[in-house]
Amino acid sequence: MDIEARHVFQTEVDLKKAIRQNELTLLFQPKVNAKNNAIVGAEALVRWNHPERGLIPADQFIRIAEKSELIDEIGDWVLKQTCKILADWTKRKLPAVPISINISPKRFLKGDYPGLVRNVIRRWGIDPGLLEIEITETSLMENKTVVTDAIQQIRQLGIKFSLDDFGTGFSSINYLKQFRTIDTLKIDKSFIAKIDEDPQMSAIVKSFIMLAKGLDMEVIAEGVETAGQLKFLTDNDCPVVQGFIYSKPLFLSDFEVLLREGEIRPKIGSATDIMEN
Ligand code: C2E
Ligand code: MG
Ligand code: MG
Ligand code: MG
Numbered sequence: 001m002d003i004e005a006r007h008v009f010q011t012e013v014d015l016k017k018a019i020r021q022n023e024l025t026l027l028f029q030p031k032v033n034a035k036n037n038a039i040v041g042a043e044a045l046v047r048w049n050h051p052e053r054g055l056i057p058a059d060q061f062i063r064i065a066e067k068s069e070l071i072d073e074i075g076d077w078v079l080k081q082t083c084k085i086l087a088d089w090t091k092r093k094l095p096a097v098p099i100s101i102n103i104s105p106k107r108f109l110k111g112d113y114p115g116l117v118r119n120v121i122r123r124w125g126i127d128p129g130l131l132e133i134e135i136t137e138t139s140l141m142e143n144k145t146v147v148t149d150a151i152q153q154i155r156q157l158g159i160k161f162s163l164d165d166f167g168t169g170f171s172s173i174n175y176l177k178q179f180r181t182i183d184t185l186k187i188d189k190s191f192i193a194k195i196d197e198d199p200q201m202s203a204i205v206k207s208f209i210m211l212a213k214g215l216d217m218e219v220i221a222e223g224v225e226t227a228g229q230l231k232f233l234t235d236n237d238c239p240v241v242q243g244f245i246y247s248k249p250l251f252l253s254d255f256e257v258l259l260r261e262g263e264i265r266p267k268i269g270s271a272t273d274i275m276e277n
């Protein structure tokens with residue numbers, strides 16, 4: 001085996017063990033309405049809490065997990081864990097906000113996914129309006145009918161869908177309109193990173209915002225880091241944002257402190273200040 005193949009294989013073996021040994025954990029990054037700094041939701045982001053290597057970022061194992069069945073196990077764990085947390089917030093009378101989870105394309109093609117989601121929601125007795133699913137554009141385009149069917153069944157339960165990393169994939173605009181499968185467009189951070197300095201990028205982002213409005217969808221910007229980006233987005237009718245300017249992804253207990261406060265102030269400063277905090 002070459003070095004790369006060996007690394008993939010070893011990561012798969014370790015990851016399988018990690019799932020059994022409960023080494024996965026979720027961080028929560030707030031979604032904020034910049035008009036009043038209100039926390040309007042959160043995205044659950046998975047981390048691997050490795051006994052020796054510490055907290056491993058999603059990018060370092062999700063892509064490998066996606067090559068095998070492991071990604072489905074991770075996704076199902078994230079679904080259950082998130083519903084459990086939502087039920088706990090209700091029990092403790094915390095002012096719950098919707099949590100979005102990232103679900104990999106392939107999951108919709110296997111078994112009865114809508115049935116699983118329905119069962120998990122019932123098992124924890126949660127309000128389906130508090131759960132959202134983020135999917136990427138490629139998952140929509142491949143196996144269109146099967147995926148669309150699954151999404152429609154899950155939407156009928158009252159769960160909303162976002163199109164993650166919007167702009168980086170191959171979405172057919174006509175497709176979005178035709179099936180009304182998606183509630184929210186989530187503009188990818190690679191576009192947001194350049195709206196301050198690149199007039200073409202800002203034109204593209206404006207057109208994404210208008211597209212969402214025109215199709216009667218919500219819109220959110222991810223990866224917002226600077227005051228300039230935040231101003232551009234609020235000025236152009238996209239006040240709901242997620243990014244380091246407000247907060248990095250947080251441990252559950254830290255996110256719950258924010259949840260009780262209900263709002264959060266932007267950290268005004270350069271992107272590097274924010275990253276180092
Ligand atoms: P994503 O779903 O697009 O998540 C947003 C990523 O952007 C997160 O990285 C988040 O930490 C990062 N981010 C947030 N604000 C900023 C910012 O202001 N600047 C910059 N530069 N980055 C920001 P993370 O947590 O490392 O996750 C990376 C990707 O891994 C996610 O992208 C998602 O595609 C995948 N992922 C994470 N958790 C899960 C999961 O539970 N299941 C699956 N299937 N994929 C996941
Ligand atoms: Mg996401
Ligand atoms: Mg994204
Ligand atoms: Mg991404």
